Amino acid sequence: MTQPSLPRPSIAIVGYGSQGRAHALNLRDSGFDVTVGLRPGGPTEAKAKADGFSVKSPAEAVKSADLVAVLTPDMVQKKLYDEVLAPNLKQGACLLFAHGLNVHFGMISPRDDLDVVLVAPKGPGALVRREYEIGRGVPCIYAIHQDRSGKAKDLALSYADGLGGARANLIETTFKEETETDLFGEQAVLCGGASSLVQAGFEVLVEAGYQPEIAYYEVLHELKLIVDLFYEGGITRMLEFVSETAQYGDYVSGPRVIDAATKERMREVLKDIQDGTFTKNWVAEYEAGLPNYKKYKQADLEHPIEVVGKQLRAKMVWLDNSPKEQKEAA
Ligand code: NAD
Ligand code: MG
Numbered sequence: 281m282t283q284p285s286l287p288r289p290s291i292a293i294v295g296y297g298s299q300g301r302a303h304a305l306n307l308r309d310s311g312f313d314v315t316v317g318l319r320p321g322g323p324t325e326a327k328a329k330a331d332g333f334s335v336k337s338p339a340e341a342v343k344s345a346d347l348v349a350v351l352t353p354d355m356v357q358k359k360l361y362d363e364v365l366a367p368n369l370k371q372g373a374c375l376l377f378a379h380g381l382n383v384h385f386g387m388i389s390p391r392d393d394l395d396v397v398l399v400a401p402k403g404p405g406a407l408v409r410r411e412y413e414i415g416r417g418v419p420c421i422y423a424i425h426q427d428r429s430g431k432a433k434d435l436a437l438s439y440a441d442g443l444g445g446a447r448a449n450l451i452e453t454t455f456k457e458e459t460e461t462d463l464f465g466e467q468a469v470l471c472g473g474a475s476s477l478v479q480a481g482f483e484v485l486v487e488a489g490y491q492p493e494i495a496y497y498e499v500l501h502e503l504k505l506i507v508d509l510f511y512e513g514g515i516t517r518m519l520e521f522v523s524e525t526a527q528y529g530d531y532v533s534g535p536r537v538i539d540a541a542t543k544e545r546m547r548e549v550l551k552d553i554q555d556g557t558f559t560k561n562w563v564a565e566y567e568a569g570l571p572n573y574k575k576y577k578q579a580d581l582e583h584p585i586e587v588v589g590k591q592l593r594a595k596m597v598w599l600d601n602s603p604k605e606q607k608e609a610a
């Protein structure tokens with residue numbers, strides 16, 4: 281199934297969340313020797329054991345591994361690297377990340393003897409696992425930061441291949457490109473942009489006197505139909521499926537909402553990402569105990585669209601609204 285000419289490193293996966301679990305299961309099914317490194321008594325230890333993995337402390341797990349995948353939350357990686365990985369990784373091992381943030385912005389400066397690579401599937405862990413199980417894969421991007429062995433690229437390709445990524449598509453990138461575009465995408469378009477657009481549309485309708493239930497369907501619920509069409513065939517396919525009236529409205533009103541000034545502000549967001557301002561602020565926020573993060577999150581959770589949405593979704597019997605852990609394990 282996997283390419284025989286590529287190296288077959290022994291692998292330690294540190295972290296068993298969204299990505300960690302999917303990587304560990306796919307790599308094991310692809311024939312790799314996989315050990316999972318987790319804090320004893322940590323929240324995902326039982327899950328990794330139930331999946332049949334040999335679970336060790338992060339320090340023990342990485343000592344003998346040829347390749348160590350760092351799949352903990354981004355904000356704990358620096359401490360993990362400094363206290364556990366740097367003193368225990370074997371000479372000449374390969375250190376692998378699924379997001380370039382810590383290396384690109386210099387929070388982690390990997391030891392000189394290590395290969396340092398990135399393999400990032402373009403999808404959440406649950407999809408990485410599900411696609412693999414049905415014989416397909418999620419596209420992966422990969423990058424090389426440091427190549428001491430001369431085999432860093434083959435190691436990244438072997439790992440991506442074991443994840444199932446080679447069945448879909450592999451694209452080479454750099455730590456800089458992956459980090460900056462990933463942050464921009466989630467901030468300007470995917471998470472930040474899309475949720476703000478939906479909230480603003482909802483507020484405009486409700487403030488104009490329309491029923492919140494109707495507003496919810498129009499600006500949030502139906503977004504799925506549009507995004508599914510984007511996913512299947514781009515904006516071309518969306519235009520094929522919506523009415524002529526919807527198309528004409530798109531052409532004349534879309535650019536009134538997202539205009540040159542919006543694009544200029546997107547460039548400011550990108551600049552803050554590129555020059556490190558965003559990361560500096562995020563690290564400071566994390567170290568201060570997340571005071572603003574918690575406040576912003578609470579405001580989102582209490583937004584009127586969440587209140588009405590909860591009531592309406594209770595009647596949508598077809599929805600899978602199982603808890604995150606359960607959904608990811610499915
Ligand atoms: P997650 O929050 O789902 O899981 C984190 C795991 O790390 C958990 O098992 C947790 O118990 C463990 N952990 C936390 N602190 C630890 C510590 N100090 N030592 C050892 N283990 C610890 O994380 P995730 O979303 O899978 O993200 C992991 C990496 O993958 C990040 O770099 C992220 O940017 C990247 N990534 C995530 C996605 C995604 O869709 N979630 C997609 C691509 C890349
Ligand atoms: Mg991303």
Ligand code: MG
Nearest residue numbers: 379462463466
């Ligand atoms: Mg991201």
Ligand code: MG
Nearest residue numbers: 471472475476
């Ligand atoms: Mg938001």
Ligand code: MG
Nearest residue numbers: 530531534535
């Ligand atoms: Mg348009």
